[in-house]
Amino acid sequence: MPLLELFRTATFRLAFTYVCLFAASVILLLGFIYWRTSAFIQRQADETIAAEIVGLAEQYRRRGVEGLRQVIVERSARAGISLYLLAGEDGTPIAGNVRAWPAGIASGPVNFSIERPTENGTESRPGHAILLTLPNGYRLLVGRDMKQVSEVEATIRNTLLYALGLTALFGVIGGAYISRNVMRRLELINRTSQEIMSGDLTRRIPVRGDRDELDHLAVNLNAMLDQIETLMTGMREVADNIAHDLRTPLNRLRNKLEGLTIGDGGTREDTIAALEGAIGEADNLIATFNSLLLIAEAETGAHRDTMEPVDLRDIVRDITDLYEPVAEQRGIKLEVSAPTSVPVRGNRSLLARAAANLVENALKFTPEGGQVRVTTASPRDEPPYLSVSDTGPGIPEEDRERVLDRFVRLERSRNTPGSGLGLSLVAAVARMHDGKVELGDNRPGLSAKFIFPRVLEATAAATSVNQQARHALPGPVAAQ
Amino acid sequence: MRILVVEDDREAASYLTRGLKESGHIVDHAADGQDGLHLAMGGNYDVAVVDRMMPRMDGLTMVRRMRDEGNRTPVLFLSALGEVDDKVKGLRAGGDDYLAKPFAFTELLARIDALVRRNGQETVQTKLQVGDLELDLLSRTATRGGNKIDLQPREFLLLEYLMKHAGQVVTRTMLLENVWEYHFDPQTNVIDVHMSRLRAKLDKNFAEPLLHTIRGAGYSLRAAS
Numbered sequence: 001m002p003l004l005e006l007f008r009t010a011t012f013r014l015a016f017t018y019v020c021l022f023a024a025s026v027i028l029l030l031g032f033i034y035w036r037t038s039a040f041i042q043r044q045a046d047e048t049i050a051a052e053i054v055g056l057a058e059q060y061r062r063r064g065v066e067g068l069r070q071v072i073v074e075r076s077a078r079a080g081i082s083l084y085l086l087a088g089e090d091g092t093p094i095a096g097n098v099r100a101w102p103a104g105i106a107s108g109p110v111n112f113s114i115e116r117p118t119e120n121g122t123e124s125r126p127g128h129a130i131l132l133t134l135p136n137g138y139r140l141l142v143g144r145d146m147k148q149v150s151e152v153e154a155t156i157r158n159t160l161l162y163a164l165g166l167t168a169l170f171g172v173i174g175g176a177y178i179s180r181n182v183m184r185r186l187e188l189i190n191r192t193s194q195e196i197m198s199g200d201l202t203r204r205i206p207v208r209g210d211r212d213e214l215d216h217l218a219v220n221l222n223a224m225l226d227q228i229e230t231l232m233t234g235m236r237e238v239a240d241n242i243a244h245d246l247r248t249p250l251n252r253l254r255n256k257l258e259g260l261t262i263g264d265g266g267t268r269e270d271t272i273a274a275l276e277g278a279i280g281e282a283d284n285l286i287a288t289f290n291s292l293l294l295i296a297e298a299e300t301g302a303h304r305d306t307m308e309p310v311d312l313r314d315i316v317r318d319i320t321d322l323y324e325p326v327a328e329q330r331g332i333k334l335e336v337s338a339p340t341s342v343p344v345r346g347n348r349s350l351l352a353r354a355a356a357n358l359v360e361n362a363l364k365f366t367p368e369g370g371q372v373r374v375t376t377a378s379p380r381d382e383p384p385y386l387s388v389s390d391t392g393p394g395i396p397e398e399d400r401e402r403v404l405d406r407f408v409r410l411e412r413s414r415n416t417p418g419s420g421l422g423l424s425l426v427a428a429v430a431r432m433h434d435g436k437v438e439l440g441d442n443r444p445g446l447s448a449k450f451i452f453p454r455v456l457e458a459t460a461a462a463t464s465v466n467q468q469a470r471h472a473l474p475g476p477v478a479a480q
Numbered sequence: 481m482r483i484l485v486v487e488d489d490r491e492a493a494s495y496l497t498r499g500l501k502e503s504g505h506i507v508d509h510a511a512d513g514q515d516g517l518h519l520a521m522g523g524n525y526d527v528a529v530v531d532r533m534m535p536r537m538d539g540l541t542m543v544r545r546m547r548d549e550g551n552r553t554p555v556l557f558l559s560a561l562g563e564v565d566d567k568v569k570g571l572r573a574g575g576d577d578y579l580a581k582p583f584a585f586t587e588l589l590a591r592i593d594a595l596v597r598r599n600g601q602e603t604v605q606t607k608l609q610v611g612d613l614e615l616d617l618l619s620r621t622a623t624r625g626g627n628k629i630d631l632q633p634r635e636f637l638l639l640e641y642l643m644k645h646a647g648q649v650v651t652r653t654m655l656l657e658n659v660w661e662y663h664f665d666p667q668t669n670v671i672d673v674h675m676s677r678l679r680a681k682l683d684k685n686f687a688e689p690l691l692h693t694i695r696g697a698g699y700s701l702r703a704a705s
Binding site: 276279283286287290318321322323325326329349352353356360363364422 | 582584634660662663664665666667668669670673674677696
């Protein structure tokens with residue numbers, strides 16, 4: 001990765017911020033130590049000077065200028081860092097280890113530089129002193145050689161600079177390392193995303209398995225991609241189906257209309273019959289669209305807020321009442337088994353529609369003399385259901401899942417009218433109610449079972465209480 | 481009949497006005513809810529055909545305003561929305577009937593007819609009569625020429641609806657909606673089977689049939705004049 005790009009990465013900026021913060025705390029810490037140490041050394045020097053002045057003043061008071069001179073000569077001869085200078089009124093040195101009176105100042109504290117003899121000549125060293133004027137006009141300098149102090153200060157300053165340098169160096173290296181590491185993984189996610197965007201929906205982000213945040217991100221993104229892929233495939237299938245299955249009736253409609261424009265036209269009755277045929281085709285198309293719309297609405301849950309308590313027994317009774325004459329006309333026996341009320345929550349209209357589709361389907365495929373049986377019940381410890389079974393040809397086991405999809409029509413139903421949406425709608429309505437449709441073998445025939453989710457505990461409890469209450473009522477026998 | 485058509489789509493509006501005029505009605509057209517409300521409040525219409533989605537003021541609001549201001553003109557909603565929930569909303573807003581687009585023109589005519597006549601007969605009847613067919617709503621019995629006809633409960637409801645709309649065309653969808661209260665079109669000819677059963681009970685043994693099939697539209701119960 002080019003260096004410039006590295007500086008732009010979020011992780012590097014984060015690392016850089018940490019380095020800056022760390023450096024600032026190093027500066028603060030060492031700065032504080034420097035300040036306290038130098039103040040301490042300075043104060044110690046001042047205190048020593050003050051003590052010496054007290055001692056020298058005592059000598060002067062007792063022994064006069066001559067005594068003071070002798071003491072200064074004595075003390076100057078000792079090795080050490082104390083500085084003395086006794087000078088005349090004009091600053092001419094009389095005694096002491098400082099060669100010349102600091103220029104321009106007569107009294108008070110002063111920082112100055114002193115010349116000290118060394119093995120090879122002299123060197124200039126920093127000094128700190130208090131200047132006094134004696135009562136007889138002579139001048140006195142008492143001070144300390146400050147070379148050691150400034151050396152300590154310099155050491156601390158250097159340490160500070162080294163520490164700063166090291167902090168910055170480690171920070172930059174560490175930051176670069178960490179950001180490179182994280183960047184490489186983010187880069188992988190980015191690259192995969194780009195590949196997916198350019199059309200390859202099957203790509204997935206590799207998961208390292210160390211369960212960190214980036215792994216979680218990858219797992220979540222992959223799960224999202226799975227879902228998108230499923231939806232996309234579904235959408236594509238639906239679009240393909242619609243395009244394919246609506247083309248045929250549209251083509252028939254077009255042919256019928258075109259037939260009217262060519263040839264000698266025929267009689268008025270022929271024309272009207274042809275137009276009615278075209279209207280019939282158009283109506284079939286509208287019905288197909290309505291079914292598709294209804295399936296889509298059921299699948300997106302658009303009717304979820306219209307759920308109300310519904311008794312499946314009422315629905316079964318009404319629907320069988322509607323279709324009973326059709327069954328009779330076709331010589332099919334339509335039987336109903338709905339011994340008790342079956343309370344569920346649902347959309348009354350859609351449930352009736354689903355039940356009607358199941359019954360229509362059964363009647364369509366059952367031969368004369370056959371039997372269609374509509375059952376609803378809410379058995380103990382089992383979810384409530386509505387089932388329609390017939391004695392028709394049934395559906396081979398391998399096709400049972402497939403016929404619930406849109407527009408799937410089996411070979412046997414090629415010659416019967418229908419859009420291939422009947423069972424899809426039933427399945428969609430079942431999904432909307434959090435239930436499912438199970439197709440089984442009626443030996444012979446098909447058994448379609450619309451299964452609801454389990455009754456809610458509260459409802460179940462209420463029902464059982466009611467039943468108990470009913471049992472507790474004194475019956476005619478008990479009353480006697 | 482004076483009919484107010486409130487529809488914003490120009491093509492649909494001209495199709496409606498032309499068809500209704502050809503059927504012998506006087507038609508006024510408004511292109512949005514505000515104009516529609518203005519016309520409805522000013523003119524004396526027998527029925528208003530109102531689209532739901534319109535600019536400026538939608539159909540629901542328009543009809544709600546009409547009702548608020550005391551206008552009782554029967555309203556038939558037209559809409560591409562067409563699902564049960566939308567029907568309920570339309571009827572709640574004060575509509576009297578609801579027809580989903582696309583629709584057959586015969587269906588629209590039959591419904592307009594039914595709405596206008598229903599609006600006319602305010603009195604509660606206990607006996608219905610068409611020719612020599614009589615229906616007693618209290619004792620729930622039907623007789624023709626003095627002979628009792630045995631009817632299943634649903635057949636009774638079916639006959640009651642047909643007799644209330646005697647002389648009019650009733651469509652299969654109208655029957656399904658009003659007698660069975662289902663708002664969907666079954667793929668099989670259930671209504672026809674029910675009607676042929678009813679016809680067998682009504683017209684068998686009688687020279688003059690009462691129940692007529694209207695081709696491409698539905699049924700009509702009427703006595704020969």
